[in-house]
Amino acid sequence: MELRYLKYFVTVAQTHHFTRAAEQLGIAQPPLSQQIKKLEQEIGAPLFDRSSRKVELTKVGETFYVDALNILNNVEQAKAKAKQMARGENTEVRIGFATSTAICNQVLSVMRQLREYFPEVNFVGVELPMHKLVEQLKEKQLDIAFKRLPCYACEQLEKRVLFEEPFIAVIPSTNPLAQRKHISLDELSIERLLLFPRETGPALYDEMTSLFTHRGIAINSQYAAPQLRSAVAMSQAGFGIAIVPRSLAEHLDDSARCTEIDDMPLVSQVVVAWEPNNFNHQVRKIIQRISKYQDGHI
Known part of the structure; x- marks a missing residue:
């Protein structure tokens, strides 16, 4: 299934009209109708009710519309992130907090100061059990995490004691x-x-x-x-x-x-941990900044 089919389908669903959808997409109406029919054949069910002047989604179409819209949105987000990274503008850093560090005043102080020092960064935080933090760091679902030692699972991670x-x-x-x-x-x-x-x-x-x-x-x-x-x-x-x-x-x-x-x-020991192969330049800058915390210069 091609992404353009999803785009065609979503545009028709939003305009409720094949001709208006074709105008928005910059293509002729007959090819648009043919592409929608091919999509319906691939799915094995009609997506639109064409019995009235206004095109409406069928029950199958309503369900498919939600998923198709999510897929297209995710693709656009992925393109935007890739373009940001290509320009050196990746601004999202995902931070995990062990439950025992989430309300620690010293950790909160570090986060406040990072927020002031990196105003362009979108810090996305989650609170998870220790083993989940390690899993997500290794899978690069998180960039850094505030954790406690001792921790067997942390042995392969890079760490800096705060x-x-x-x-x-x-x-x-x-x-x-x-x-x-x-x-x-x-x-x-x-x-x-x-x-x-x-x-x-x-x-x-x-x-x-x-x-x-x-x-x-x-x-x-x-x-x-x-x-x-x-x-x-x-x-x-x-x-x-x-x-x-x-x-x-x-x-x-x-x-x-x-x-x-x-x-x-x-x-x-409260530490900041990260996956050694995380080469996100923004993450590296933040880690360097956090490393100054022990010297009181963050």
């Missing part, structure tokens, strides 16, 4: 430990801890469970939270104590308290 932060305890206000500014890991051995399922973040899950097992701290999978961020919400609801990177507790209300863990050896 900052690291300690893990803290988010404790329900009704728990006596919430009145403390500092606690130790041993004090958590008799508490109900909230942890996410391993598939959410295998590397971090393995590090945390190894640490807790070594310190004699039991994890009850009955109280698993689907994400680090939802562990905070569950703690606020009184389900237990969440162990999360400090930035996830930036927006706590009075239902829970943020408490330092003095002997916590684990830290979380």
Whole structure:
């Protein structure tokens, strides 16, 4: 099926008239009618009801019109993007955010400053689980992503560490430990801890469970939270104590308290990651700009 058939079909559908459609297309009316008949033969059903003076779509035609219009629009968008790239004007950069970084103040600060520094760029953001971010980076559906380490799936990606932060305890206000500014890991051995399922973040899950097992701290999978961020919400609801990177507790209300863990050896690194073979010049410029964040010069 040729694209020009779709264009002919859509024009007739929009004008409801073969003669007017032919005038818009710059061709004679008889060849247009012949091309539409060939299209109908290829599909195996009539697309237009020609029984009245005004040409109307059949039920099959109505369905086909939606898809044909989408195809033509996608082709035009693809042509426009290709022309932009040929002129060095590709302005769309697709950014992914791990759920645990999407509301982090430092990440949001980086994005605000990038927006100011690259006003011509159309930043398109999505929030996805860690493994989905990696998949889309490798498939070039995303250009860069803000993620957390450790992450097994990230090993083949290029990464730049933005900052690291300690893990803290988010404790329900009704728990006596919430009145403390500092606690130790041993004090958590008799508490109900909230942890996410391993598939959410295998590397971090393995590090945390190894640490807790070594310190004699039991994890009850009955109280698993689907994400680090939802562990905070569950703690606020009184389900237990969440162990999360400090930035996830930036927006706590009075239902829970943020408490330092003095002997916590684990830290979380927030990184920007990208596929090594992404040669989009705009993406490279943005990565170079982000790399200055550690020096405070972004």
